[in-house]
Amino acid sequence: MSQWFMITLVGKDQTGIVAKITTALFDNNCNLGEASMLRLGGNFTVMLMVSYDGKVQNLTTFLQPISDSLQLQLHIDAIDGQLHHHQQPNLRIRVHGADRTGIVAQVTTALAEVGFNILDLESDVGGTDNKPFYVVDIEGIATNGIEPVETAMQGLLGNEIEIKLEPIETVMM
Amino acid sequence: MAVLDLLIYPDSRLKTISSPVESFDKKLLDFITDLEDTIAAAPGSVGIAAPQVGEFKRIVIVDVSTKANIKHHGHLRLINPEIVHWKGFAVGREGCMSVPDYIGNVVRAKNIKLLAMDEYGIQHEYEMTGYEARAVQHEIDHLEGMLFLDRLVSRRHDLLQRENRHLS
Ligand SMILES: [Zn+2]
Numbered sequence: 338m339s340q341w342f343m344i345t346l347v348g349k350d351q352t353g354i355v356a357k358i359t360t361a362l363f364d365n366n367c368n369l370g371e372a373s374m375l376r377l378g379g380n381f382t383v384m385l386m387v388s389y390d391g392k393v394q395n396l397t398t399f400l401q402p403i404s405d406s407l408q409l410q411l412h413i414d415a416i417d418g419q420l421h422h423h424q425q426p427n428l429r430i431r432v433h434g435a436d437r438t439g440i441v442a443q444v445t446t447a448l449a450e451v452g453f454n455i456l457d458l459e460s461d462v463g464g465t466d467n468k469p470f471y472v473v474d475i476e477g478i479a480t481n482g483i484e485p486v487e488t489a490m491q492g493l494l495g496n497e498i499e500i501k502l503e504p505i506e507t508v509m510m
Numbered sequence: 511m512a513v514l515d516l517l518i519y520p521d522s523r524l525k526t527i528s529s530p531v532e533s534f535d536k537k538l539l540d541f542i543t544d545l546e547d548t549i550a551a552a553p554g555s556v557g558i559a560a561p562q563v564g565e566f567k568r569i570v571i572v573d574v575s576t577k578a579n580i581k582h583h584g585h586l587r588l589i590n591p592e593i594v595h596w597k598g599f600a601v602g603r604e605g606c607m608s609v610p611d612y613i614g615n616v617v618r619a620k621n622i623k624l625l626a627m628d629e630y631g632i633q634h635e636y637e638m639t640g641y642e643a644r645a646v647q648h649e650i651d652h653l654e655g656m657l658f659l660d661r662l663v664s665r666r667h668d669l670l671q672r673e674n675r676h677l678s
Contacts (some may be wrong), residue, residue, distance in 0.1 A: 411529075421611045507603040507613055508641060510557040510648050 339388040340384055341370065341418040342396060345418035346383040346408035354381050361403050362387060367396075370420050381409075386418055426456050426476040426505050428483055430490070434498030443493055444473065444500070451485040454478045476505065512544045513551045513562035519609045525655040528559075528566040532588045534631035538569075542587055542629055545571050552607050557645045559652035562608050570626075570649040574642045582642045591626035591650055593619075602644055604658045614662045618644045 340432065346358065355374060358472045362369065370386030389396055395414050404411040432444055448455065455477040464470040483504060490500045517524050531538060539561070549558045549571055556576070560569040570588040574580065598620035605613045622643045624636040638646060646660060 413636060422610060423613065425613060505603060506641065508556065508620045508644050508648065509605045510607065510645055 345412040346409045350381040357498045406475040428479045429503040430475040436471040447489040452480045467492045514548045527651045559649045588626040595623035597621040
């Protein structure tokens with residue numbers, strides 16, 4: 338019986354990583370599920386759900402040589418995962434400001450305190466080495482409504498950061 | 511009264527271009543009733559297009575009146591609808607009864623001017639905005655054999671750059 342695994346790969350970016358990994362998975366009868374693959378700081382990162390009728394050891398046996406040849410770090414976990422369990426965000430929070438330590442910690446701690454569940458967070462550093470700025474884009478579920486989130490974020494304003502809240506609507510047809 | 515079967519992606523019939531309605535008769539009214547029963551059986555859904563049930567005619571039902579605090583025209587039966595003017599663009603999340611368990615970001619015009627007939631063949635003009643305008647654009651796409659999957663954008667897309675582009 339098939340079981341879901343989470344495959345994590347990280348290493349220096351180069352052409353062909355996705356093609357080689359997914360071909361190996363296909364050749365070994367794996368099914369792909371949800372995935373996030375992106376370049377972060379010159380590294381290529383892969384988080385990939387795979388369903389496979391076997392054990393972690395078998396997956397490792399055929400993936401390790403390929404990840405070694407691409408100089409990637411490979412990590413595999415058996416997970417209690419399933420497809421079709423999407424949750425829909427209802428609030429987006431955009432934060433930007435001068436880069437300083439602790440922005441993300443402050444914002445996300447305040448969010449956690451009012452019951453905001455983060456589904457997706459993207460952040461980036463722009464500007465120059467002398468004057469970096471930080472941008473964070475968060476999508477999630479304001480489980481107790483938007484007002485407590487607004488109040489919590491207002492408490493953080495002024496410290497050279499801008500915070501914008503945007504309700505996310507989904508039109509279902 | 512009948513809840514009709516939906517075509518579900520990747521059914522290739524969803525790519526069919528629908529033809530205009532020419533007879534405004536009892537058959538049309540009966541079909542509209544079935545379409546309304548079908549949408550009523552799908553809680554949360556605000557629109558349906560005839561091709562979604564395999565009837566390749568330019569018929570759309572849109573009703574966003576359940577949404578609080580938005581501008582809308584109530585329950586709309588739109589026959590041979592045609593968008594004649596677009597203004598402004600916005601990214602928004604959409605889902606579709608024919609595309610279960612998938613929500614994606616799509617760019618749509620914020621404001622539209624729409625010409626459409628009612629179920630008796632009388633022409634009407636509508637100025638629509640926001641949520642209702644998005645729903646109508648989604649449904650008219652179905653008449654052209656298009657799904658929102660054909661229009662997906664990543665949330666990384668920069669909306670401001672787009673806003674200045676496709677304006678008419
Ligand atoms: Zn649809």
